[in-house]
Amino acid sequence: MPTPQSVPTVDPRLARALGRPQRGDSVARRTGRSLRKLTASAAQDVAEQTRIARELQQPVTTGRVVAVTSIRGGVGxxxxxxxxxxxxNHYRHDPVLTLEADAALGTLPVxxxxxxxxxxxxxxxxxxxxxxxLxxxxxxxxxxxxxxxxxxxxxxRVGAPLDVRTYxxxxxxxxxxxAVTVVDCETLPGEVARTAMDTAHARVVVAPMTAEGVGGTRQVLDWLAQLPHSALASTVVALTAGSPDMLLDVKAATAHLRETGVTVISLPYDRHLAGGGPIRTDMLGQTTLEATVRLAAEVMQRATRVR
Known part of the structure; x- marks a missing residue:
């Protein structure tokens, strides 16, 4: 087949509009975190970081597939x-692939x-x-x-959606x-998303921190519980904040989702992520970075349970 032409991910005319990336934390938050670190237990921090690193570096006998989806677009x-x-990729020493399975003008390459x-x-x-x-x-x-x-x-470009056979x-x-393939799926109830969720070794359902988002995600979890294998046991919910002023009670929302037996990891609002451009991990807020690593460790733990 002919070689496809290389296409820029961001129109050069728009690239200027991205501006300089912001740090995820404000100066005040970074200062407050530094002060809290002075009184924190270094031994506990090291022990927790070691435990998480061990989870993320677990060896696999066959490649693990992690499917990521949500009930609607625009939720992260x-x-x-x-x-x-x-x-x-940061923690593992074997090859890692991030695969986009959403052809509807997805933002993953950016x-x-x-x-x-x-x-x-x-x-x-x-x-x-x-x-x-390889x-x-x-x-x-x-x-x-x-x-x-x-x-x-x-x-x-707007094109035909990815079909199940190709996926x-x-x-x-x-x-x-x-060793690990992270699949950015289309939103549910798309056919490829349902196939990916049904066949993956681990699943992440991204839920916006809104009443509608949490309610719809709970329905997805109830559906996963009906699948013929332990899909729910290998599912983690990522609860995302799209604004610094969320009105929903995080503890109540988390408890509602945890009733199904899943683990819920809450990711706070982050100014760097809200910019919508390329993600630089060195610019992420500290709480965002910590929540991301915990999420990855939870996902890897579930992915390696399946043989």
Whole structure:
């Protein structure tokens, strides 16, 4: 097949509008955190960090697939996928892939810091064969700046949605090469999203911190509980704040979701993530960074339970 043309992820005319990225924490928050660190127990911090690192570095016998979805768009699904992909790559020493399975003008390539994209899932599905080595495969992928690889769903244009057959072909083949594949799915109840949630080793449901978002996510969790295998046991909810002034009671929302038996990790509002541009982990707020690492550790723990 002909080689696709390279396409920039952000229109050059729009790139200027992104401006300089902000730090996730304000100066006041960073100062307050430094003061609190002076009275914190260093031994406890080190023990917790060691435990989390051990979870994230667990060896796998076959590639693990982590599906990320939500009940609607605009709630941080691609952001969570990008954060997970970067976190797994930071802690692990084997190859990590972040795969976009949402062809509806997804933002994952931008969030991962890709300047341009060329090969997409549907292109790769047509040329994959068992004789390929990792070095062959990575020639069709986008290298991520701080490590890892990205496979986009499209080239930033409105196109046909990814079909289940293509999704299965690509994910089953790439599991041979990558220890962890984070899949940024379309929103539920899309067919590919349902397939991904049903077949993944671990699942992340991104829930916006709103009454409607939490209520709809609870329905998704009830659906997962009805699947013929332990889908709910390998699911984690990422509760995201889209504004610094959330009216919903976080404890009550978390308790409502935890009634199903899932773990809920709350990610606070972060000015850097709210900017919508490429994610730089060194610019994230400290609480965001800590919550992301906890989320990744919880997901990896569940992914490695499945053999």
């Amino acid at each position: 699904k691609s952001t969570i996928s990008a954060l997970l992909g970067r976190t797994f 969030r991962m810091g890709a300047e341009s994209v060329r090969w997409a899932c549907v292109d790769l599905a047509q040329i994959l064969n068992p004789a390929m080595q 070095t062959d495969i990575t020639g069709y992928l986008v290298p991520v700046t701080d490590g890892g690889w990205l496979l986009p769903a499209g080239q930033g 299965r072909t690509v994910t089953l083949a790439l599991r041979r090469y990558f």
